[in-house]
Structure formats: C-alpha cells, structure tokens
Amino acid sequence: MIIISLLLLGSLLPHLSFTASVKVGIVNGDKLWPSHSRPYMVSVQKKGKHVCSGFLISDQFAMTAAHCKTKGKLTVVAGTDNLIRRKEHVRIRVMSYYKHKPDLMVLELNERVKLNKKIKTIPIPTGQEKIKVGTMCSVAGWGELTHYGPIRLNLQEANVMIMSDEVCQRQWGKKYNASQMMCVYGEGSSCPGDTGSPLVCGNTAVSVSYFSSENNCNDPNQYNVYLKMSAFLPWIRKMTSNSN
Missing domain, CATH: 2.40.10.10 (Trypsin-like serine proteases)
Structure with missing residues (x-):
C-alpha cells in the first residue's frame, strides 16, 4: 500500500525528487518518544x-x-x-x-x-536560505483529530516533505504567496489546535503553520501551507x- 501511494504521488509530481519515505501528518502522527523530545x-x-x-x-x-x-x-x-x-x-x-x-x-x-x-x-533562520524540494522535515502539535473534534492530550509528531512552489501554487492558486509561504505533504494534515506550531528542518524552526483544507483538515490530498520565518x-x- 505504501509503495502504491508513493507511485501515485510520483505520477502526479513528476519533477519531485524523493529523498525518504513519506510519513503521515499530525492527524495520524505518533506520540513523542522519548518523552520531552521537543522541549521548545x-x-x-x-x-x-x-x-x-x-x-x-x-x-x-x-x-x-x-x-x-x-x-x-x-x-x-x-x-x-x-x-x-x-x-x-x-x-x-x-x-x-x-x-x-x-x-x-x-x-x-x-x-x-x-x-x-x-x-x-529552538533556532530560527538567520537569512533567506531556500530549503530544497523533497527535504524531509517534521511537525508537532496538540491539535484535533478532525475539525471540531477533541484535541490530543499527548504531543504528536510526524514527518512531512517540502513541495515545490509550482505544485503549491497549482493547488492553492491566489491563496498561496511563494515569497511568504511554503507547503508540505503528508498523508494527513494540521488541524485546529496545531496552528502556530513550527515546521522544523534539521534543528531550525523554518516556518509556522498557516492553513490546510478549509473543510477537512484530515484530507490527505491537500498540502499544508506554512509561513516562512525568513520572510519576516x-x-x-x-x-x-x-x-x-
């Protein structure tokens, strides 16, 4: 099933270079282990x-x-x-x-x-360094499982992949501003309660959660959009x- 999903994604995004397997978003994330591994x-x-x-x-x-x-x-x-x-x-x-x-x-x-x-x-960017498409980063939060659902009592974390501005622009149209935003892919997404959480690449908080699917934050076909720290x-x- 994972192989099929990656092949389907690859067919939709022919110019994306995968560097690691895709893991799901916070909605389907894992409880932090060991405890306190994100002390920021x-x-x-x-x-x-x-x-x-x-x-x-x-x-x-x-x-x-x-x-x-x-x-x-x-x-x-x-x-x-x-x-x-x-x-x-x-x-x-x-x-x-x-x-x-x-x-x-x-x-x-x-x-x-x-x-x-x-x-x-946690450090934030010091300049305008561009993060390479296909880079695996991570997200964490206490957000809801679905819109208007219960929050999670334990902090959840997951890996996501940086997408190209062209792909993000095609999906979100005028809502997406490449100079201020970036988007990521995971089979899930950030829900209410996750907003404000950082996108962490390496050991740096490179952006802040902004928006995902308006009506279904658990939609695996929608990319999550983040605000670039470097732009501000x-x-x-x-x-x-x-x-x-």
Missing part, C-alpha cells in the same frame, strides 16, 4: 484550555499564529508534552502580543522562563529587541 514546544492556552500550539525562540519570547489571540489573556505552558500532567507544567503569563499579517504572532512572556532539559529554545525576520528581530 509550548501549549498556548486561554482560561487553562489549549487553543494553539507554539514554540520558544528565546527565554522570553514564543511564536504562534496571530488568530490565536481573541478576547482575553493568554498563557503559555512549557516543560511538558502532556496537557493533563499538570505537575510538570510551567505556566507563564503573556505580557505583550505582537501580530503580523497574514497570521504570525510573537508573544512576550511576563518573565524569563528557566531553561533546562525539558524547556529549551526584520519584524521578528524588531519585536524581540523589546525585551528588558
């Missing part, structure tokens, strides 16, 4: 409930999606990959919110988080320079 991940919460995923870029700043901030204050929970194991949660209030179109947000934390083996930051570096640097 944070749960963005409102009134103690998970609303989005996010990640630490320093000991005082986290990144997520702008739409995660509605009325009311947010907190981030670090130091855990399980949403109900509260004894290991490190909860930090958000002091300031910096939004950027189309859907990026830098969260300035009320205090500097103490970094340790369970809480770490001047703004990110300006926002994070506000640190005390």
Whole structure:
C-alpha cells in the first residue's frame, strides 16, 4: 500500500525528487518518544484550555499564529508534552502580543522562563536560505483529530516533505504567496489546535503553520501551507529587541 501511494504521488509530481519515505501528518502522527523530545514546544492556552500550539525562540519570547489571540489573556505552558500532567507544567503569563499579517504572532512572556532539559529554545533562520524540494522535515502539535473534534492530550509528531512552489501554487492558486509561504505533504494534515506550531528542518524552526483544507483538515490530498520565518525576520528581530 505504501509503495502504491508513493507511485501515485510520483505520477502526479513528476519533477519531485524523493529523498525518504513519506510519513503521515499530525492527524495520524505518533506520540513523542522519548518523552520531552521537543522541549521548545509550548501549549498556548486561554482560561487553562489549549487553543494553539507554539514554540520558544528565546527565554522570553514564543511564536504562534496571530488568530490565536481573541478576547482575553493568554498563557503559555512549557516543560511538558502532556496537557493533563499538570505537575510538570510551567505556566507563564503573556505580557505583550505582537501580530503580523497574514497570521504570525510573537508573544512576550511576563518573565524569563528557566531553561533546562525539558524547556529549551529552538533556532530560527538567520537569512533567506531556500530549503530544497523533497527535504524531509517534521511537525508537532496538540491539535484535533478532525475539525471540531477533541484535541490530543499527548504531543504528536510526524514527518512531512517540502513541495515545490509550482505544485503549491497549482493547488492553492491566489491563496498561496511563494515569497511568504511554503507547503508540505503528508498523508494527513494540521488541524485546529496545531496552528502556530513550527515546521522544523534539521534543528531550525523554518516556518509556522498557516492553513490546510478549509473543510477537512484530515484530507490527505491537500498540502499544508506554512509561513516562512525568513520572510519576516526584520519584524521578528524588531519585536524581540523589546525585551528588558
């Protein structure tokens, strides 16, 4: 079945060079093993409930999606990959919110988080390096299994493959802006609750989850779109320079 799926995908994307087998998206992802293997991940919460995923870029700043901030204050929970194991949660209030179109947000934390083996930051790009088509990267999040379904209590992770801008443009049309976006393939996709999570290539958070299928986030035929961190570096640097 896996071989047949890859052959079908290959017939649709004749110019794509595969470097490894395709693994499914977060919807069908695997629970993290070993525990705490993504110590940069944070749960963005409102009134103690998970609303989005996010990640630490320093000991005082986290990144997520702008739409995660509605009325009311947010907190981030670090130091855990399980949403109900509260004894290991490190909860930090958000002091300031910096939004950027189309859907990026830098969260300035009320205090500097103490970094340790369970809480770490992840590097972001330093320039405009282009990631090669066919590169295998990874995603993680606590998102829903389906639209309006329950969130996952354990952080899930999966591998995805970088697609070409031409392929992404054909599928998403005017919604896709190659200068700001990139898209990935996996037999599944990011669902509500996963938004704000990073696409990690190597050891770098290269982009932030943006959108997938509008009506079915579990659609294996739709590519997930991410916002390139490199396209917003001047703004990110300006926002994070506000640190005390």
